[in-house]
Amino acid sequence: MNIDSIQNGIVIDHITAGQAMKLYELLGLGELDCSVALIRNASSVKTGKKDIIKIDADIPVNLDVIGYVDPGATVNIIKDGKLVEKKTLALPQTLTNVIHCKNPRCITSVEQELPHVFRLTNPKEKIYRCIYCETKAEE
Ligand SMILES: [Zn+2]
Numbered sequence: 001m002n003i004d005s006i007q008n009g010i011v012i013d014h015i016t017a018g019q020a021m022k023l024y025e026l027l028g029l030g031e032l033d034c035s036v037a038l039i040r041n042a043s044s045v046k047t048g049k050k051d052i053i054k055i056d057a058d059i060p061v062n063l064d065v066i067g068y069v070d071p072g073a074t075v076n077i078i079k080d081g082k083l084v085e086k087k088t089l090a091l092p093q094t095l096t097n098v099i100h101c102k103n104p105r106c107i108t109s110v111e112q113e114l115p116h117v118f119r120l121t122n123p124k125e126k127i128y129r130c131i132y133c134e135t136k137a138e139e
Pocket of ligand 1: 107130135
């Protein structure tokens with residue numbers, strides 16, 4: 001894959017340097033068949049350094065996951081080699097089955113079929129809590 005010219009796909013740009021790997025894992029990009037390029041510590045005019053992820057396929061990405069990991073990132077949708085859409089992100093109010101509650105006494109560890117749902121309780125400090133037991137999500 002020529003990483004500079006994606007024909008149809010998604011470019012996640014302006015990722016805070018060091019966050020691309022976490023995003024890669026939470027988005028499950030390792031399970032995709034298409035080419036995925038992860039660029040770390042690219043130079044950025046705005047922040048000095050940034051990470052970039054390029055996905056060479058038109059797949060649905062969970063914007064909540066990206067917003068959770070890095071609300072400052074931008075998501076560019078490329079079609080026929082042209083930028084057709086630029087999505088800006090925000091911290092999602094709730095996260096479903098993105099992160100898991102670590103509290104062994106939480107009902108989600110007993111009731112396996114329950115979705116793991118976290119709610120944003122403090123946007124300023126980016127604190128998410130389990131809706132069942134109030135346990136704080138770990139970064
Ligand atoms: Zn819990």
